[in-house]
Amino acid sequence: MDLGPAELAETAEGLTAAAHYGAAATEYRLLSRSCGLVDRLWVEHLELSGEDRRRFLNGMVTGDAKGLETGAGRFVFVTSAQGRVLAEARVLALAESLLLELPAGCAASVAEHLSRYIVADRVELAPRPDLRALSLLGPDAWTVAARLAAGEPMPADRWSLRRVEWSGVELILAREERLGVPAVTVHVADGAAPEVAAELLRPRGGVAAQAAGFAAAEARRVEAGLARFGPDFGAERFPQEVGESDALDFEKGCYLGQEVVARIHYRGKVNHRLCGLRLGGAELPPPGSVAHLEGAEVGLSGTAVRSPGLDQGIALAVLHHKAQGGATVEVADVAAQVVDLPFVTLSA
Secondary structure, eight states: OOOSSOEEEEOTTSOEEEEESSOHHHHHHHHHHSOEEEEOTTEEEEEEESTTHHHHHHTTBSSOOTTOOTTOEEEEEEEOTTSOEEEEEEEEEOSSEEEEEEETTOHHHHHHHHHTTOSSOOOEEEEOTTEEEEEEESTTHHHHHGGGGTTOOOOOSTTOEEEEEETTEEEEEEEESSSSSSEEEEEEEGGGHHHHHHHHHSOBTTBOOEEOOHHHHHHHHHHTTOOOBTTTBOTTOOGGGGTOGGGOOSSSOOOTTHHHHHHHHHHOOOSEEEEEEEEOSSSOOOTTOEEEETTEEEEEEEEEEEETTTTEEEEEEEEETTSOTTOEEEETTEEEEEEOSOSOOOOO
16 A cells, blocks of 8 residues: 555565655654554454354453453453463454454454364354555544544543444444554554545645655554564563563453463463664664573563654564663674563653
8 A cells, every 4th residue: 555655675574664754753753742653464364253252262361351341352362271372462352243353464363263173153253355554643543544544533541443334335443542642543444545545645634644754653563562473572471571561450350371371370470571672783683693691592572663752773582581771782792681570751
């Protein structure tokens, strides 16, 4: 989809996308002062339908899916029987189905994983490659999104959503809580995405979105200390190792891997934790670079960005607990100081 002349680059998932539309630093400031429109090509969708969809999904994820009312949403992990993270997911409760927003490359694998546990459940799984995620990021995100809902007020609850029809096109407007800034994602059929994007970019009443690339969006996310499945951690990690307490519900009852996750919570600690790295070198290490402390491997780095706000390179990393805050580790020949997260707290 063409949002204007862009500098293309490869995302951490190996996808070619717009890094920026002229000046990443300008787009970075845009995300904290007004609103940027980011085409999140790294998002996939999986839909669950059938009478038992809520009960079934509730037994497969770390958060309460059974109690979700239509128009509500939740951030969860899909976990293995060993309690390890197979994917992160945003669950959006529609009237007749549950829509999962998943990381790139996960829709098919999560569908395959879930299908193994369908026995007598009345539930159907369908990857939705026809859907696209356009995210409005910044304090004006809901104001801009409201034009698609004929001026109706936007829902205020965390992860809440609204289903609307705009110019004959069905849209799902969903609050996003983990993109580093206030945000709403417009889930739209791929073929209608250019028309919807054009409407969001059109000035109206002095408010409009401006095109923004993934460089600014990733900088904000890393500054906020929010890890992403894929570039920052993989299926070898437990939920508690990646700083995601909001995704865990310890009162919802049983789910696949629940015993292990609960045991970690109530009885012990994990050996690794999500932390930040302040990079001393000019080069940014690629995701998955090994971190060394006094010659010993202590974990892997994740997304690394050049932060305009901090005027330095920073990165996320999952490191062994012996790499305490203030320690210096070496990552791909770059000296880095270990720090606690977040790097930056936004008030918007």
